[in-house]
């Protein structure tokens with residue numbers, strides 16, 4: 001028994017140290033030996049609820065998940081009680097190590113410690129993706145065809161998987177730093193939601209990881225995808241999710257809290273940004289793609305002619321100018337806007353992110369509007385959808 005206690009104390013020492021250093025990613029309790037035939041495991045994650053650090057416990061049953069949140073001290077007491085009772089194994093995953101504790105039939109406890117696996121360490125290509133925020137065992141991943149079995153990411157979906165995790169990491173950073181009150185339902189609209197990869201990931205993150213109430217709506221013009229997503233949400237009882245069929249152009253959105261638009265083609269990104277600005281969104285995350293509007297309008301300034309005579313350079317320049325104009329319009333509309341690499345080119349060619357967070361105190365837009373006009377004049381740009389939408 002003494003040996004067992006010593007092993008468990010080692011686990012708890014590392015857990016408490018990891019929590020203090022904010023290095024803990026998750027704890028999984030398994031090897032259930034009790035009488036409930038339905039329970040499979042318990043997944044525990046650190047979360048912030050109403051500004052307080054907590055531990056969120058997801059009790060995974062064969063057909064449902066039950067979530068309970070505890071303060072950190074209460075959570076540690078709960079883990080002690082579960083491990084002293086019917087759960088016989090614990091895996092602690094942190095950014096630096098993986099600790100495995102197994103309680104044998106004889107009541108002894110074996111503890112092994114290894115360096116963190118690639119799942120949990122920082123990724124040299126992405127400072128944003130220091131950890132996997134989405135548990136590969138989440139049922140929506142299997143429904144969307146990202147995983148098979150319990151948690152195996154399909155090789156063909158590894159890029160999407162990476163993208164989802166990087167996106168959720170950015171989403172988390174923006175949300176936790178924002179003024180959004182997570183004690184109230186958090187609302188998100190995803191324009192051009194497609195097959196719902198990010199829509200479901202955001203909903204799952206908000207409800208399961210953060211323990212918030214969430215209303216997440218996907219807007220998509222392809223009816224087949226809308227039907228598919230509705231089916232998945234129904235099946236998994238994700239009751240705060242909705243999918244609206246239709247074009248972003250015709251979408252009537254009211255006030256918005258968080259707007260996302262990942263790879264919404266061409267000017268659909270401008271439509272989404274305009275709706276976010278008009279709806280007073282606190283956060284907007286956009287990964288633009290298919291920049292078609294500005295390129296045919298661009299007149300190469302004389303000095304840039306040798307650069308822009310090649311199609312590839314002209315395309316790249318048009319993309320940079322388009323997204324710079326978008327960022328400037330966001331700044332002029334009261335946001336702090338950043339444009340940065342979303343995910344490296346090694347994983348996808350659609351690799352840019354525009355992140356806009358509403359400022360508490362808007363800046364004077366006049367100098368920004370001047371920069372916009374100067375840039376347009378320099379390249380001979382006459383039409384820009386976002387400008388048109390904001391001016392109408």
Ligand SMILES: C[S@@+](CC[C@H](N)C(=O)[O-])C[C@H]1O[C@@H](n2cnc3c(N)ncnc32)[C@H](O)[C@@H]1O
Pocket residue numbers: 191192193194195196197198219220221222225246247248249261262263264265268
């Ligand atoms: C490249 S997919 C991206 C899907 C999803 N956001 C993701 O990143 O996984 C772009 C989606 O936007 C949809 N889309 C493009 N323009 C749209 C518009 N104007 N209104 C509604 N949906 C649009 C397309 O049908 C497509 O499903």
